[in-house]
C-alpha cells in the first residue's frame with residue numbers, strides 16, 4: 001500500500017491537467033486535481049471557446065449585407081453586447097460542468113482551491129491550509145497575458161481576459177500586438193461595430209506565418225475598415241477627458257475607449273512553491289521539462305502552457321496523453337510536435353500546416369509553389385470584394401507537400417484535414433490523383449497542376 005495520500009495530484013484544471021487527471025483516475029489511480037479559478041482553464045473559460053463564439057457574433061453584419069445579393073431583404077438589425085456575453089457565459093458554464101462531470105465520473109477528487117508545492121511530494125491546499133501528499137505530481141497551471149509592466153499606464157489597459165466581460169462595448173479600441181490574439185480580437189471588435197486600430201512593432205502582422213497570407217490578411221482587414229499601424233509601439237497610456245490617450249512611437253497621439261494588450265502569455269509559476277520542491281524554471285519562469293514532460297524532479301511532470309513549448313490546447317492534451325503512457329502504461333512516449341495544424345480565427349481566417357514558403361526555402365534546395373487566388377463562389381452574388389488564397393509548398397526532390405496554407409472561409413477546417421495528408425507524408429502526386437469535390441473551395445488543392453513558381457536556394461525563379 002502506498003504511503004502517499006494520492007497516486008497523482010494535478011495542479012491546474014485546464015485542458016492538460018483535466019485530461020491527465022481524468023485518464024489516470026479512469027485507470028484506477030487515486031487522483032486529486034486542484035483549480036483555483038474555474039475548471040476548463042484558459043481554452044474553455046477565457047480563450048478558444050468563448051473567442052470562437054465571439055467570432056461568430058461578429059460575422060453577422062456581413063451575413064446580413066450579403067443576403068441582399070441572394071434576394072433577401074433583411075430588416076433593421078441591432079446588436080446587444082450584454083446579451084452576447086450572457087449567452088456565452090451560459091455555454092461556458094455548461095462546458096465547465098462537463099469537465100467536472102468527466103472528472104467525477106472517473107472518480108478523481110475535484111478540489112476548488114489554489115494548490116502550492118511544499119516539497120517534491122507535498123502540496124498545500126490554500127483554502128483550508130491542509131497539506132496532502134502524492135507519489136506523482138503534475139503541474140498544469142497554464143499561462144496568463146503578459147501585462148507589459150514596462151509600459152507606463154499598462155494598468156489602464158485590458159487583456160483578452162477582460163475582453164470577454166467588458167461592461168459596455170467601447171466606441172473605439174486600440175489593440176497592441178500582432179499575434180493570434182491581437183489579430184483575432186481586432187476582427188471581432190471591428191465586426192461588432194467598434195472602431196478598431198491594431199498597433200504592431202514588426203513589418204507585418206502574424207510573424208510566424210506564410211508571408212503571402214500575412215499580406216493578404218492585412219489587406220483584407222484594412223479593406224474592412226480596421227486600421228493597422230505596423231512598425232510602431234505604444235509608449236504611454238494615460239487617462240484623458242474622453243477615454244484613454246495613447247502616445248505611440250511613430251503615429252503620434254491616439255485616443256481610444258479601451259486599450260487591449262495582446263503581447264504573448266507568461267507561464268503561471270509565481271508563488272507555486274517550485275523552489276521548495278526543487279523544480280527548475282527558465283528565464284521566463286516556465287517549468288523546464290525533458291522530452292517526456294518530466295521536470296528535473298523525478299516524480300514531478302509539467303504539461304501545457306506552463307512549460308512554454310507550443311501554446312495550443314490540443315498540444316497540452318496530447319502532452320497529457322503522452323504522460324499517461326509514460327507514467328502509467330510503461331510505454332515512454334514523447335509528444336510529437338511535427339506538423340501541428342493551426343488556425344487564426346481572423347476574418348478572413350488563416351489555416352496552416354507545415355512550413356511557410358520562407359521557412360521551406362531555408363530547408364530545401366528547390367521548392368515548387370502552387371498558388372491559387374480567387375473569388376469564392378458566394379462572393380459572386382453577394383458582391384463582397386474578397387479573395388481566397390491557397391498554397392501548397394512542395395519539395396521538388398521528394399515531391400512531398402511540406403506546407404499547406406489557406407486564407408479564406410473555413411481555412412481552419414481545411415487545415416485540420418490537410419494536417420492528416422502532410423502527416424501521412426503525401427506527395428503532390430497524391431494530391432493530383434485525388435478527385436476534386438465540386439463546387440468547393442478546397443478542390444483547388446487537387447486541381448493546381450502546374451507550379452505557380454519555383455524557389456531555388458531560397459530565391460524565387
Ligand code: NDP
Pocket residue numbers: 176177178179180181182184200201202206207208233262263264265310311312342343344345
Ligand atoms: P503571440 O505570440 O501570437 O503574439 C504576441 C505578439 O506580441 C507578437 O506580435 C509579438 O511581436 C508582440 N510582442 C511581444 N512582446 C512585445 C513587446 N514588448 N512590445 C510589442 N510587441 C510585442 O501571442 P498572443 O498573445 O497573441 O497569444 C498567445 C498564444 O496563445 C499564442 O502564441 C498561441 O499559441 C495561443 N493562441 C492560439 C490561438 C489559436 O490557436 N487560434 C488563438 C489565441 C491564442 P513579434 O511577432 O514581433 O514577436
